[in-house]
Amino acid sequence: MAETYDVIVVGGGVTGASLAYHLARRGLGRILILERETLCAGSTGVSVASIDLLAHHATAAELQLRSLRAFQHSHELYGDECGWVETGMALLVAPAAADGLRAVAATVRAAGGRMDLLSPGEFQAVEPACVADDAAVVSWAPEGGYVDPVLLTNTLVNAARRLGVPLRQGDPARTLEQAGGRVTGLRTGAGTLAAGAVVVATGPWTTRFLRASGLEVPLRPNRHSVAVLAGPAAASPRISFLDGLNLIYARPESGGLLLCGSLDEAIGNDWVEVEDGCPVPAQDYGYWVAERMIARCPGLEQGELRKGWSGLVTMSPDLQPLLGALPLAGLYCAAGFSGQGMKIAPAVGEVMADLIAGDAAAAALLQPLRPARFAEGAPVPTAKLFGTLG
Ligand SMILES: Cc1cc2nc3c(=O)[nH]c(=O)nc-3n(C[C@H](O)[C@H](O)[C@H](O)COP(=O)(O)OP(=O)(O)OC[C@H]3O[C@@H](n4cnc5c(N)ncnc54)[C@H](O)[C@@H]3O)c2cc1C
Structure with a gap:
């Protein structure tokens, strides 16, 4: 049987x-x-x-908020740690996306989350390693961060x-x-x-x-490439961010590293078959990301590009x-x-x-x-x- x-x-x-x-x-x-x-x-x-708390509808916001509380209380709930690190999460947008971002912040707040809307100047006070004069508005979720997957x-x-x-x-x-x-x-x-x-x-x-x-x-599987940067401590952001102007994201990692990548559909996000594998990204991809990271965090000009990796995401x-x-x-x-x-x-x-x-x-x-x-x-x-x- x-x-x-x-x-x-x-x-x-x-x-x-x-x-x-x-x-x-x-x-x-x-x-x-x-x-x-x-x-x-x-x-x-x-x-x-990364736990970015970005949500466009009430169900997504509730799933995220409930999950955030689980990350924060992993030991009590599951009997062990999940590697939760609270960095805060910023999202920088151009004028065309400003209303969309305000709607996101309202959705997150309605679910009981914290998402403030900051001017570029207010954001730079939160993260002095970044320049933000080109952003129309910046959202700031102080409870954002990352886990060890x-x-x-x-x-x-x-x-x-x-x-x-x-x-x-x-x-x-x-x-x-x-x-x-x-x-x-x-x-x-x-x-x-x-x-x-x-x-x-x-x-x-x-x-x-x-x-x-x-x-x-x-x-459909889509292969996303991750770039790793090592920057001088004083010039590296300590927060996580999504940058809608340069189409990149970054979050700190232990050892003074930054995990970064492209949010541009045409760069570093490729439609593949599931058996195609996940090679180390080409050096050109790392340069593409590093150039945009330096535009956002100028002190990273003194940084180094380290070896990245790629992995499959499942797109609907x-x-x-x-x-x-x-x-x-x-x-x-x-x-x-x-x-x-x-x-x-x-x-x-x-x-x-x-x-x-x-x-x-x-x-x-x-x-x-x-x-x-x-x-x-x-x-x-x-x-x-x-x-x-x-
Ligand atoms: C590079 C990268 C960066 C990402 N960054 C973020 C991020 O910052 N924030 C975020 O929220 N999410 C992020 N994601 C997405 C997130 O990691 C995934 O959504 C999540 O890991 C999906 O988990 P899963 O268990 O559904 O799928 P998977 O982790 O893919 O697990 C599926 C499992 O099923 C097994 N399997 C498949 N077929 C069979 C079968 N026939 N029989 C038995 N087992 C089978 C596989 O071996 C695999 O272990 C990222 C993903 C990638 C690749």
Whole structure:
């Protein structure tokens, strides 16, 4: 007889880890995390993991605020740390995006978050390493920061393990088993597993995996390149920022480093196939980012470019994730985070577990992000601010 679980979570990234912990905590029976390779083998292991608090709609703002509180209280909630570092997060925009940014700040505040609007001069007082005279307005979220994505995932998996959830690594799910219009389990590299429900948290592999069972989702992998700079301490920003004028972002890293990258759709963000791999970015990309970083933080002229890396993000057409039921009873999706899944991972696991348990409030909260919205012609109306940002 096949091994039997109540819920199988496919994918051992931060989303799968959070799902597994919250499903077990809610007492939803025997849970399994099934991972094709090793924990954090996908986007999670290479994430910049900035927590920017940028949100265009109420559901996104609530997922972020709930997740922020989880990062801040990781030890109490999950029994261990997640590497939370509060740096504050600024977002600088040109006049054309100023109204959009004011709307974002209002959405974040309505959800209970802090996001102030500063003049360029006020911002320079917050971060003297930056010049900002070209910005129309700057938002400042003092509670923004970053996490350690691998530590967070391991902390969640260990919390799930303490609740009896096994992690099976090195065993890819191949296809879904189905009967009578519902999912009944999975065929894996090693055999067949029976399940009452399956949650697909397979990141950039999601389209490929579901297609093997005759299901389509509009998700595509995009390869994002990260540049690493080392600047003189006095000239390096201590805050994190998103720069809508130069189309770059940066956050501090330990060892005096800065993790930076492009927010320009045409530079360092390339449509690829999931098997294309993630090479070290070309030196030209590092120079492109460094030039714009120096324009924003002139003292970085004395800095050095270090080796960067690249990783796959999973893009959806409206830059919002697909969270909820798929058109096969018992099958759920948590993917398509469009480069922004770290900042909401704790709440995604919690609210999806509630949804699977039949909780009406969770269903209402996630309704705008239901996977069926594209087939229904009702994507989330995204007031995109600039570049790759949703
Ligand atoms: C370079 C980069 C920078 C980023 N920066 C940020 C940021 O600053 N802030 C932010 O919020 N987000 C950021 N993100 C996005 C964020 O990291 C992702 O949204 C998040 O890690 C997604 O986690 P996941 O668990 O959904 O997917 P993944 O981490 O991709 O995990 C999916 C897992 O599923 C496994 N899998 C796939 N197929 C199968 C199968 N058939 N059977 C079993 N297992 C399978 C994979 O091996 C993988 O481990 C960034 C991403 C990248 C790549």
